[in-house]
Amino acid sequence: MINPLRPLNAVLLLLCAGFSASALAHNPMCECKAIDAEQIKCTGGFSDGSGAPGVTLDVIGYDETILVPGKLGADSTLTFKKPGAEFYVLFDAGPGHVVEIDQADIEAP
Secondary structure (H helix, E strand, O other), rough: OOOHHHHHHHHOOOOOOHHHHHHHHOEEEEEEEEEEEEEEEEEEEOOOOOOOOOEEEEEEEEEOOOEOEEEOOOOOOOEEEEEOOOOOEEOOOOOOEEEEEEEEHHHHH
8 A cells, every 4th residue: 555645755855855955055255345545355255154265266357357366365365456457356166156246346445
């Protein structure tokens, strides 16, 4: 005899698996602040509180050229000289874990 609850159990198992995966998800976070008129410091990490050492953080011109190629250091930061051209910062920790920060959104010192 087939257990009438078997399909329900399978659905519940799938739902629980989906919820546990989303509970483990972590969103990328990146913040950039001007230290002074010449230097900008960016800090990257994830919403679960973990850092992002070694993650790519590039400074890219509006014409899509990479002005400052970089990776976050052991302290999950990167400091760079402010480019003369218009730019944005791209924090790229892989598919679905990308943050873009436009120069207009970088806090002044």
